[in-house]
Amino acid sequence: MPLLISVNVKRNNKVAPKSHNLLWLAEEIKLEFSESLYRFVFQLNDASLPTRYPQELKASIKFYSKEITLEILNKTKELQQWIKKQ
Numbered sequence: 001m002p003l004l005i006s007v008n009v010k011r012n013n014k015v016a017p018k019s020h021n022l023l024w025l026a027e028e029i030k031l032e033f034s035e036s037l038y039r040f041v042f043q044l045n046d047a048s049l050p051t052r053y054p055q056e057l058k059a060s061i062k063f064y065s066k067e068i069t070l071e072i073l074n075k076t077k078e079l080q081q082w083i084k085k086q
Helices: 002-012 022-028 035-052 054-063 066-085
Strands: none
Touching (some): 022 035
16 A cells, blocks of 8 residues: 555655555554454455465455445545544
């Protein structure tokens, strides 16, 4: 999530090593999530793995229905707004 990378640069005055691990990035910038936000970031972190590996894409397409995808998208927008306020 580019937003987490930007916040890391702003708060720590350095670019974090390249990582797709959202939880690690959140720890680097010392974000303190509520339990529900933490669970969502964990879910989002897991959801991004199959999208980077084409051999797992078919399984992902079956699991992530349109409804689930829209829910993740909406929660991601909420998460971004929360991060911007930190």
